[in-house]
Amino acid sequence: MAAAISPLAPKSFPELPEIAGVRFATGTAGIRCKDRTDVMLALFDKGTEAAGVFTKSKCPSAPVDWCRARLLAGKARALVVNSGNANAFTGKAGVEAVKLTAALAAKATGAPGNEIFLASTGVIGEPLDAAKFDSVLDKLFARADPDGLFEAAKAIMTTDTFPKVAAAHATLGGVEVSLTGMAKGAGMIAPDMATMLAFVFTDAPIAAAVLQSMLAKSVQTSFNAITVDSDTSTSDTLLLFATGAAAKRGAPKIVAPNDRRLAPFKQALDTLLLDLAHQVVRDGEGARKFVEVQVTGAASAASAKKIAFSIANSPLVKTAIAGEDANWGRIVMAVGKAGEKAERDRLAIWFGGVRVAHKGQRDPAYDEAKVSTLMRADEISIRVDLGLGKGEAKVWTCDLTKDYVAINGDYRS
């Protein structure tokens, strides 16, 4: 099932600046396979602040529950991530495994157990044998390196066909600060295979509550605006860690969410999260097309987003795109089924820049040959204007191909 690198992968990897106060190491705990890198340790200097957003699943994994509880204090000294086992739907054994992992990480790093964050990805429902981390974490602690981000991004891959990393810079009170991030994910979830994890690191001195406020907002237009297959993992985790090391270079400590000096940082965070989120879609299982869906003129922004996702999740829209068919009838269908306010006779639809339908019917001027050419590209844009109000939203998805079915269904072949 190991796939070639997605044709939609970025052509090159960015320069990844070291973030003062963060070190990485990777190793093999033998969680599922004996011979692959399956555990990543990130170490943070004392004083690092943390924020996070998680899956909305009503059946979250044990590590998700653990992290949510740790965020109440908002302090982080270490992050342990394993692949091979999601420690989800593992009941009390799962809770014990999380506690043991944190205890082992505390022993190895000297950090307090309640400042250790955890994430797991892999099989659902199998007990995680956390004792396997025992000897490994000591070694990782010993060799942790500020330059280890790229290797760390590779260690958390499952069905991903390429490691997902990003970097951004901003000024904070006139001082340059840096952000780096990594993500994994190829389907929204796939037990044995995939879930969405993302970790972002910065040297900016920003208090946890401020980080949380920015992250919750920024995620709405990035990780909460993408879909591969409409399925939601039990384990989706996005964590943001700020070491504050830039304070030594004169960066001001930010403690209020409305501090105006935050604007460039917010923008950098938005850019970085969107970059990582797009990379997840570009590595969507079986994906051959990267698709932007924009909805304008909706009754509200929430309504626009719901309609955009109705389009982006529609199997019939996604298969039409796989077939390079500008099937705007399926867009109409997806708008109609969203359950949001829509008036047939005000609807307009564009593929690329070409309007194919407006005022409740096919655009008479619509050039089918031109649209056919657009549909053969790797990147497709769809816009729907509802002609009702000012609500707008943009989401991203990929096409639905036979390879998606093969990746997720070909167990017996």
Place this chain on the structure above:
Amino acid sequence: MAAAISPLAPKSFPELPEIAGVRFATGTAGIRCKDRTDVMLALFDKGTEAAGVFTKSKCPSAPVDWCRARLLAGKARALVVNSGNANAFTGKAGVEAVKLTAALAAKATGAPGNEIFLASTGVIGEPLDAAKFDSVLDKLFARADPDGLFEAAKAIMTTDTFPKVAAAHATLGGVEVSLTGMAKGAGMIAPDMATMLAFVFTDAPIAAAVLQSMLAKSVQTSFNAITVDSDTSTSDTLLLFATGAAAKRGAPKIVAPNDRRLAPFKQALDTLLLDLAHQVVRDGEGARKFVEVQVTGAASAASAKKIAFSIANSPLVKTAIAGEDANWGRIVMAVGKAGEKAERDRLAIWFGGVRVAHKGQRDPAYDEAKVSTLMRADEISIRVDLGLGKGEAKVWTCDLTKDYVAINGDYRS
């Protein structure tokens, strides 16, 4: 793209009793292709009462709008159904086409135009040239036949691989009455191809308001409890016509929805609608497995149904079933993403009769070989118990195969 008959098709067709007061005829209007049967006329004796339920799409087709308006009076004399063109997203031209079709049918049959019901299935967004019905409807009127149901069911097929018909009997005040029905549909929608239409006929003398009340209820556990691909047509239409002819044989006229004499009829209607709805799933595009999803122990019936559909629509659940994999981790995922009340540690999951998970973890007694055997069958049942309340629901779906992607995406191959 013409497919072999679905492997899930019923092995035989039922006996179809003639319904006194109903006649059928089929013909060729040349709506999309010159040489295929594409129009069906059903004629009803004077006094026939009608009820209907329709797509919830916010962008319904012109015939759906037309039928909704006709139901205010609840009287029917004729039904005209065409395939080849859905007359959906056709703006004012669509409204004109509907009016013209009704006028032509009125001229051909002598019935008042506002007692004529219409349904269309086929391409979205192309104007329907209703003038083509002109000469055809006269001929159909002349040769309409009480025995024509089966041919009528064939005339409305699009990507269906088999005609869908059903029959049922009940007593009403001690007198036997009959019901027959037909349906078409293979995806919930697919412009150029599919939508869901169903028509039911009975000789029972039941007032329109009573029919409407029964139909609205019965549809909840039949047509509103199935999914092929989560996509909803702009044209879905279910109409029920009661000629009242059984009154001549002594059946009582029923005018109150709570009339106790209705109980056997209600049961027969439920059975017939469920039969037709199951046939639609059995003909689901690319389907190789017929899947029943039962949710018990939910906080409410509505919550149970939402969770059941979350499972039944999940691409990852459906591809796992295609792969004959009892991947209960994906069931947990689908329960979690439904957004309904659920507690991981109370959840239990069965494939067939075999419990694979309970109390938040894998069932230690779970026999994987036994479940593997079950998964190889044509019909799969999944049960989830939430352990919270008494809410229950049952829905039906099919697997997601490469053939679904091929049928809906292979335009260029």
